Amino acid sequence: MTKVEKTTLIERLSADFKGSNAIAICDYKGLSVKELEALRQSARESNAKVQVIKNTLATIALKNSGIEGLDLKDNNIFVWSEDQISLAKIICKFSSSINGKLVIKSGYFEGVIVDLKHIEAVSKLxxxxxxxxxxxxxxxxxxxxxxxxxxxxxxxxxxx
Missing domain, CATH: 1.20.5 (Single alpha-helices involved in coiled-coils or other helix-helix interfaces)
Incomplete structure (x- = not known):
């Protein structure tokens, strides 16, 4: 990626993260491409976005949008939406459908950093x-x- 492409990506992600009320960070190790496409499809149906982002670029975009305190390590896939309930439902349902290969690490719901238990509780609402x-x-x-x-x-x- 060139520097211009990285800058453009950071600007787009910063705007997306500012406009979303819910962001979830998951570990996607062990998922096949077919499974990732199924996650993207279910997210699209609920107006959520899914993207694998390098941790350095994600950290900059999150900081630009006023979100700090998320610990980004290893491989991460980001899922974000305006509706936190539908986002939590998508992730938890998908994770259970593939026997837990998608591991929810943390999230950011309406200005608060949340953990797996909170996301699972919201998915049951x-x-x-x-x-x-x-x-x-x-x-x-x-x-x-x-x-x-x-x-x-x-x-x-x-x-x-």
């Missing part, structure tokens, strides 16, 4: 769509119970 469905169910419950009561009253009157 309901998604935004599930929460909206729960809320709609609660809002429609009174009307549903009213209609059920009227129907029961009608059946009772017909039986008499």
């Amino acid at each position: 309901p998604s935004k769509e599930e929460l909206i469905g729960m809320l709609l169910s609660i809002w429609t419950a009174p009307a549903r119970y009213f209609v059920t009561g009227l129907d029961n009253l009608r059946k009772q009157k017909e039986a008499e």
